[in-house]
Amino acid sequence: MTNETQILTVSELTIEIRRTLEESFQQVSVIGEISNFKSHISGHWYFSLKDADAVINCTMWKGFNQYVFFTPQDGMKVILNGKITVYPPRGSYQLDIRSMKPAGLGELQEAFEKLKKKLEAEGLFDEKFRKPIPIFPKKIGIVTAIDGAAFRDLVSVAKRRYPLVELVIAPARVQGSGAAESIVNSIKLLNNLGNVDVIIVGRGGGSIEDLWAFNEEIVARAIFKSKVPVISGVGHEVDFTIADYVADLRAPTPSVAMELATPDVIEIDNFINEFLSKSSRIIEEHIIEKEENILSILRSYGFRIPLDLIIRNTQQIDIAINRILQGIERFSLIYDKKISILSKSLDSYNIQRVLKRGFVLVKQNSKFVTRAAKFNKEKKATLNFYDGEIITP
Amino acid sequence: MAKKKTKSNFEQDLSRLEEISRKLEEDNLELEEAIAMFEEGVKLSKSCLKTLREADLKITELKGELKKFVNAEED
Numbered sequence: 472m473t474n475e476t477q478i479l480t481v482s483e484l485t486i487e488i489r490r491t492l493e494e495s496f497q498q499v500s501v502i503g504e505i506s507n508f509k510s511h512i513s514g515h516w517y518f519s520l521k522d523a524d525a526v527i528n529c530t531m532w533k534g535f536n537q538y539v540f541f542t543p544q545d546g547m548k549v550i551l552n553g554k555i556t557v558y559p560p561r562g563s564y565q566l567d568i569r570s571m572k573p574a575g576l577g578e579l580q581e582a583f584e585k586l587k588k589k590l591e592a593e594g595l596f597d598e599k600f601r602k603p604i605p606i607f608p609k610k611i612g613i614v615t616a617i618d619g620a621a622f623r624d625l626v627s628v629a630k631r632r633y634p635l636v637e638l639v640i641a642p643a644r645v646q647g648s649g650a651a652e653s654i655v656n657s658i659k660l661l662n663n664l665g666n667v668d669v670i671i672v673g674r675g676g677g678s679i680e681d682l683w684a685f686n687e688e689i690v691a692r693a694i695f696k697s698k699v700p701v702i703s704g705v706g707h708e709v710d711f712t713i714a715d716y717v718a719d720l721r722a723p724t725p726s727v728a729m730e731l732a733t734p735d736v737i738e739i740d741n742f743i744n745e746f747l748s749k750s751s752r753i754i755e756e757h758i759i760e761k762e763e764n765i766l767s768i769l770r771s772y773g774f775r776i777p778l779d780l781i782i783r784n785t786q787q788i789d790i791a792i793n794r795i796l797q798g799i800e801r802f803s804l805i806y807d808k809k810i811s812i813l814s815k816s817l818d819s820y821n822i823q824r825v826l827k828r829g830f831v832l833v834k835q836n837s838k839f840v841t842r843a844a845k846f847n848k849e850k851k852a853t854l855n856f857y858d859g860e861i862i863t864p
Numbered sequence: 865m866a867k868k869k870t871k872s873n874f875e876q877d878l879s880r881l882e883e884i885s886r887k888l889e890e891d892n893l894e895l896e897e898a899i900a901m902f903e904e905g906v907k908l909s910k911s912c913l914k915t916l917r918e919a920d921l922k923i924t925e926l927k928g929e930l931k932k933f934v935n936a937e938e939d
């Protein structure tokens with residue numbers, strides 16, 4: 472070790488201090504309150520940890536802080552685990568952190584209340600900003616873990632209630648490191664598509680740590696900024712997250728979120744069937760009513776006068792027709808007699824009567840031979856007598 | 865964004881059906897008008913019921929799109 476007479480350079484002294492400190496504090500756990508928290512663009516965290524009487528500078532590199540499930544806030548009491556490092560150019564020492572957890576669940580609750588108050592004051596929960604949820608969505612955007620129970624519930628409810636819809640899944644990590652960023656990106660992407668009618672953001676039940684991503688400020692702001700209406704469905708009935716407060720509609724569970732986002736086909740079916748039976752009844756009543764109108768007009772006195780006239784005239788017409796028919800009958804009797812006389816005289820011209828008197832019909836080649844000049848002596852001839860036929864020769 | 869405002873055929877048909885249902889019940893229509901509406905309603909009902917019966921849930925997963933989007937956001 473050094474003694475009083477030995478003179479050291481600054482560097483030599485610093486090296487000694489560094490070795491002493493870094494060897495003594497290779498692995499320490501320390502409890503304190505966060506202040507001046509800064510998340511650098513590089514992903515590293517810089518802040519101070521303090522209590523009533525002391526303060527220590529802290530750094531937490533990206534490689535470690537990505538495993539912290541919450542974003543630290545000033546005033547939050549945390550338990551840190553890490554080592555002391557010395558930075559010679561500045562003559563400073565700091566706590567290089569490997570892990571961080573809230574000092575108790577109360578810390579998370581407090582962070583929750585603080586953020587809630589802040590966003591409420593900014594107006595993010597105002598009723599006037601809530602967008603209406605469409606009744607007949609064509610596309611429903613889903614932000615959740617694709618391998619989670621929530622996703623299966625969402626699909627099965629959509630299938631049952633409204634299979635006409637298309638589910639557009641933007642998978643997101645919903646717990647642990649990077650969950651909040653992942654949720655934010657998925658909400659933004661669904662907005663960018665431009666044709667999504669409503670977004671459901673959610674996950675199944677879990678501990679407050681599991682659900683914490685939905686209590687992060689960046690998630691709340693992404694939901695607020697979304698042009699597409701957002702329904703939140705996080706955890707169970709009893710779980711309230713910041714996302715629930717800022718969403719356009721809060722559902723107690725993912726399944727209910729899908730129910731709120733879709734109309735029920737059974738109800739639509741009932742409506743249509745009711746329409747069919749009701750409207751056909753209305754039309755039927757309409758027709759019956761008109762029929763009765765017509766009948767009552769026909770029964771009215773005014774309508775009976777011409778009708779009576781018609782009936783009276785019809786009788787006269789019938790009588791006249793009967794007379795005409797009788798006249799025709801008489802005529803036809805007279806004609807019948809005349810016809811029979813005529814047919815008898817016609818009978819006398821009958822060929823058979825001529826043959827009977829002794830005339831003969833001569834046929835050659837099945838044609839009548841009516842002149843001697845046309846008779847062919849070489850050929851056969853058929854002679855038709857009254858009492859029979861002879862073929863010559 | 866303008867696309868968002870367009871209703872699906874199903875939604876249009878259904879809202880027309882609701883309108884017809886309302887008008888038929890109002891009871892001050894001429895018979896011819898009522899019958900014409902009824903006929904239209906029956907046609908719409910059939911097409912809506914057909915759509916319902918033939919519906920099959922469509923699921924699209926944005927995997928590549930999400931990756932591309934995240935990369936673009938980080939740049």
